[in-house]
Amino acid sequence: MNQEAIRKYARFAVRMGSAVQPGETLIINAPIHTAAFARLCAEEAYAAGAREVVVHYSDEQLARMRMAYAAEEALDDVKPWIQDSYTSYMKHPSGACMLSISSADPEIYKGIDAARIDRAARARAMAMTEYYKYVMSNQAKWTIVAIPSPSWSAKVFPGLPAEEAEEKLWEAIFSVCRIDENDPVENWQAPLHTMHSRADWLNSLQLDALHITSANGTDLTIGLPKNHIWAGGSEFSPKGVEFLANIPTEEVFTAPDARRTEGVVYSTKPYVFNGSLIEDFWVRFEGGRVVEYHAEKREDLLGMLVSMDEGAARLGEIALVPATSPINRSGILFYNTLFDENASCHIAFGKAYPVCVQGGSDMTAEELDAAGINQSNTHQDVMVGAEDTNIDGITADGRIIPVFRGGVWAE
Amino acid sequence: MNQEAIRKYARFAVRMGSAVQPGETLIINAPIHTAAFARLCAEEAYAAGAREVVVHYSDEQLARMRMAYAAEEALDDVKPWIQDSYTSYMKHPSGACMLSISSADPEIYKGIDAARIDRAARARAMAMTEYYKYVMSNQAKWTIVAIPSPSWSAKVFPGLPAEEAEEKLWEAIFSVCRIDENDPVENWQAPLHTMHSRADWLNSLQLDALHITSANGTDLTIGLPKNHIWAGGSEFSPKGVEFLANIPTEEVFTAPDARRTEGVVYSTKPYVFNGSLIEDFWVRFEGGRVVEYHAEKREDLLGMLVSMDEGAARLGEIALVPATSPINRSGILFYNTLFDENASCHIAFGKAYPVCVQGGSDMTAEELDAAGINQSNTHQDVMVGAEDTNIDGITADGRIIPVFRGGVWAE
Numbered sequence: 001m002n003q004e005a006i007r008k009y010a011r012f013a014v015r016m017g018s019a020v021q022p023g024e025t026l027i028i029n030a031p032i033h034t035a036a037f038a039r040l041c042a043e044e045a046y047a048a049g050a051r052e053v054v055v056h057y058s059d060e061q062l063a064r065m066r067m068a069y070a071a072e073e074a075l076d077d078v079k080p081w082i083q084d085s086y087t088s089y090m091k092h093p094s095g096a097c098m099l100s101i102s103s104a105d106p107e108i109y110k111g112i113d114a115a116r117i118d119r120a121a122r123a124r125a126m127a128m129t130e131y132y133k134y135v136m137s138n139q140a141k142w143t144i145v146a147i148p149s150p151s152w153s154a155k156v157f158p159g160l161p162a163e164e165a166e167e168k169l170w171e172a173i174f175s176v177c178r179i180d181e182n183d184p185v186e187n188w189q190a191p192l193h194t195m196h197s198r199a200d201w202l203n204s205l206q207l208d209a210l211h212i213t214s215a216n217g218t219d220l221t222i223g224l225p226k227n228h229i230w231a232g233g234s235e236f237s238p239k240g241v242e243f244l245a246n247i248p249t250e251e252v253f254t255a256p257d258a259r260r261t262e263g264v265v266y267s268t269k270p271y272v273f274n275g276s277l278i279e280d281f282w283v284r285f286e287g288g289r290v291v292e293y294h295a296e297k298r299e300d301l302l303g304m305l306v307s308m309d310e311g312a313a314r315l316g317e318i319a320l321v322p323a324t325s326p327i328n329r330s331g332i333l334f335y336n337t338l339f340d341e342n343a344s345c346h347i348a349f350g351k352a353y354p355v356c357v358q359g360g361s362d363m364t365a366e367e368l369d370a371a372g373i374n375q376s377n378t379h380q381d382v383m384v385g386a387e388d389t390n391i392d393g394i395t396a397d398g399r400i401i402p403v404f405r406g407g408v409w410a411e
Numbered sequence: 412m413n414q415e416a417i418r419k420y421a422r423f424a425v426r427m428g429s430a431v432q433p434g435e436t437l438i439i440n441a442p443i444h445t446a447a448f449a450r451l452c453a454e455e456a457y458a459a460g461a462r463e464v465v466v467h468y469s470d471e472q473l474a475r476m477r478m479a480y481a482a483e484e485a486l487d488d489v490k491p492w493i494q495d496s497y498t499s500y501m502k503h504p505s506g507a508c509m510l511s512i513s514s515a516d517p518e519i520y521k522g523i524d525a526a527r528i529d530r531a532a533r534a535r536a537m538a539m540t541e542y543y544k545y546v547m548s549n550q551a552k553w554t555i556v557a558i559p560s561p562s563w564s565a566k567v568f569p570g571l572p573a574e575e576a577e578e579k580l581w582e583a584i585f586s587v588c589r590i591d592e593n594d595p596v597e598n599w600q601a602p603l604h605t606m607h608s609r610a611d612w613l614n615s616l617q618l619d620a621l622h623i624t625s626a627n628g629t630d631l632t633i634g635l636p637k638n639h640i641w642a643g644g645s646e647f648s649p650k651g652v653e654f655l656a657n658i659p660t661e662e663v664f665t666a667p668d669a670r671r672t673e674g675v676v677y678s679t680k681p682y683v684f685n686g687s688l689i690e691d692f693w694v695r696f697e698g699g700r701v702v703e704y705h706a707e708k709r710e711d712l713l714g715m716l717v718s719m720d721e722g723a724a725r726l727g728e729i730a731l732v733p734a735t736s737p738i739n740r741s742g743i744l745f746y747n748t749l750f751d752e753n754a755s756c757h758i759a760f761g762k763a764y765p766v767c768v769q770g771g772s773d774m775t776a777e778e779l780d781a782a783g784i785n786q787s788n789t790h791q792d793v794m795v796g797a798e799d800t801n802i803d804g805i806t807a808d809g810r811i812i813p814v815f816r817g818g819v820w821a822e
Contacts, residue, residue, distance in 0.1 A: 023482070032443045032468060039472055046480035053477065057443060057468035061450055066464065069457035081495035088490040
């Protein structure tokens with residue numbers, strides 16, 4: 001791929017994604033095979049005045065080896081230094097922001113005992129509570145940006161020679177991330193404006209619930225908490241700095257009332273969970289909680305997903321994405337949530353973003369509970385939007401307001 | 412290079428170098444370009460029963476960028492998580508051992524402001540005090556093993572095509588590390604026995620001092636502390652597990668009395684300090700302390716080396732290596748201390764190994780001072796042995812015992 005385009009993408013990720021401010025530390029999470037891109041991001045961050053760039057490299061092959069061979073007790077024992085390697089910079093007076101490079105083999109843990117993976121994922125989530133607090137409240141600005149790897153490219157474009165598959169994945173990424181010959185910041189102004197406008201409209205409605213239906217069998221009602229806030233497009237740190245948490249992003253989202261989800265919802269895309277694929281599944285809710293589920297493939301993993309902790313069985317996000325989104329129009333199944341969630345309306349099991357309710361960032365755990373804002377150590381986005389999805393908004397006084405019709409915004 | 416030989420080398424490093432015991436954690440320090448070798452070591456460690464393998468990847472290009480661009484204040488601010496990422500495993504009841512992969516570009520910091528590098532190195536050393544205590548007392552078994560990188564290979568074999576240079580460096584490493592068609596553990600028995608015998612002999616002499624001379628101008632007297640212990644070849648953890656801290660090793664070494672070095676010593680090889688080369692230098696001692704020095708190239712760095720802290724101006728090691736060592740016979744200048752120090756007698760500025768005096772591992776800082784065992788946050792090995800080096804042992808009652816004659820053991 002054209003090196004100048006890759007440089008432009010890195011600059012966009014640093015300047016608009018993490019929105020590194022002079023004096024801030026940038027922490028980059030990078031799989032080692034993305035080192036060249038991580039270095040580009042580091043260069044761009046120093047050029048933007050970063051105090052320091054700290055890169056945490058990971059190696060999915062070593063991670064797989066650990067899942068296969070490490071002592072069970074070692075999987076539980078996530079040392080505090082791992083969280084400190086993030087939060088010690090976030091606590092520093094000049095603050096820190098994050099840039100995570102996504103480039104995983106979607107099936108890196110294929111064949112590994114799912115119970116061990118589950119055990120390790122729970123232990124890690126428990127050990128990262130403070131980190132998630134910084135990130136999910138936007139105190140640490142953050143972004144996720146993806147680049148191809150050989151294994152991921154082969155999964156998305158099977159049957160092609162390796163180099164061609166990787167080139168095609170670069171092209172697809174640049175297309176949906178609006179990286180072209182123009183300034184990407186400019187390219188993003190109109191779509192961000194659209195998302196902000198939709199969020200403003202929904203905020204003005206202050207709906208009591210959403211009712212989602214589709215011919216595939218989905219018939220789901222999601223209650224919304226009082227004073228909920230729809231967000232979308234760019235987000236803002238407590239200091240008011242705009243950043244783009246996901247590159248790309250096409251969603252307008254809020255936090256559901258964790259106690260008021262009822263009905264059945266069908267998945268519309270496979271879901272990569274802990275390095276394995278869950279396919280063709282449905283989930284039934286009562287009183288906000290998952291009471292029944294089924295998957296054609298890897299139902300065991302789906303069960304683990306919704307039982308990681310108490311909050312994992314309840315919803316932490318409802319996100320609206322029209323079927324006209326560039327990711328959906330590309331027709332590509334990316335096997336990567338960062339992209340696939342932006343092709344389709346989705347729900348998330350687990351932790352809600354406290355910023356999605358007024359005053360949420362300053363609420364105690366008890367106050368969040370009382371407000372219906374879900375708490376959990378996980379957050380798993382599952383795609384449920386179809387080309388024919390209809391969504392009705394239901395107001396507190398029982399009026400129906402069309403929100404989605406035939407997979408796209410109703411107005 | 413032959414993959415089977417590389418696998419054999421990794422196994423040797425894990426089993427005889429770090430000597431991983433069942434249930435122990437192995438921590439690997441690996442530059443990212445050595446990932447394939449790090450994974451081999453991890454596989455071998457799990458096969459040996461490791462509880463967990465934790466790999467800390469580093470990236471010398473990012474390190475260079477940090478030296479060039481990070482805020483000055485950030486260079487001082489070495490967060491505690493960095494030390495914890497080692498010591499938290501060493502403190503665990505089942506313990507941890509280390510395997511460091513050396514593969515640096517000897518001149519990675521060429522052109523960078525030496526004062527910034529010095530500043531960063533001091534801060535890091537200060538922040539790693541507890542880590543060094545575990546390692547230098549052998550509580551955490553440790554080893555260093557090297558593999559070629561493109562930049563290092565090009566420095567050692569300039570003018571050759573990249574692949575050929577790398578292949579030649581592999582061959583040189585395997586030759587001096589005794590990796591061949593036989594079992595390397597077997598190959599190492601005789602040389603280890605020789606080193607242990609020399610150490611036993613010197614221990615039985617309990618010399619008061621060594622007097623080192625060479626036609627190049629070296630005329631140095633190094634006092635030895637009471638109850639000093641010569642070590643060499645393999646070492647032993649407090650639990651009695653044998654390990655090989657350096658691969659290769661050809662030295663027999665002890666701790667000098669930090670108060671009793673007198674005279675002048677000339678370097679016989681360039682020294683890689685903080686990613687730059689110091690060349691053709693001499694140092695003069697009075698009362699154990701450096702009082703004068705000169706280098707033909709990078710005298711500024713030599714000055715920084717001996718003034719990192721109070722202990723850096725005094726000696727922490729004297730190591731005897733005959734000119735017949737395989738590394739010296741190879742005729743190759745490796746630009747890597749791991750190899751070059753095993754081609755030549757050397758001295759180290761900075762921290763002494765407490766295990767080099769009886770009871771040293773349990774001594775307080777005050778007791779170490781009283782025993783003449785040098786303390787510092789650095790340890791820099793500098794090569795001073797020549798083909799004509801003579802070393803006399805001087806006993807407490809003034810007798811002269813020939814230790815080296817013409818660069819080799821006298822007896």
